[in-house]
Amino acid sequence: MKDLMGMMGKLKDVQSKMQGLQGEIAELRAEGVAGGGLVRVGLAGKGDMQSLSIDPSLFKEDEVEILEDLILAAHNDARTRLEEAIAAKTQEVTAGLPIPPGMKLPF
Numbered sequence: 001m002k003d004l005m006g007m008m009g010k011l012k013d014v015q016s017k018m019q020g021l022q023g024e025i026a027e028l029r030a031e032g033v034a035g036g037g038l039v040r041v042g043l044a045g046k047g048d049m050q051s052l053s054i055d056p057s058l059f060k061e062d063e064v065e066i067l068e069d070l071i072l073a074a075h076n077d078a079r080t081r082l083e084e085a086i087a088a089k090t091q092e093v094t095a096g097l098p099i100p101p102g103m104k105l106p107f
Helices: 002-027 061-094
Strands: 029-034 039-044 049-054
Touching: 002 061, 029 061, 039 061, 049 061
Parallel strands: none
Antiparallel strands: 029 039, 039 049
């Protein structure tokens, strides 16, 4: 019973930390790049695209598919970086709690 009460106390702490974490996640920014920096995509913590930068040298009519692929690659790179940053912050908050493997937080 003592362990259960200790765990409940930890859960309350984690709950308050998770609320703070959600605010921190909203403030996160990640930039993804593709084509050696010719395409850059900026994402906010919730995954919203905040910026897109395309080098003018890519604006050629016969290379539209290449440009599309580079935009997608840059977006995916930014999303991966953002997910890694969120996972690291979540790990800090939940350290020491017996959370099942594969459970994604924040909910």
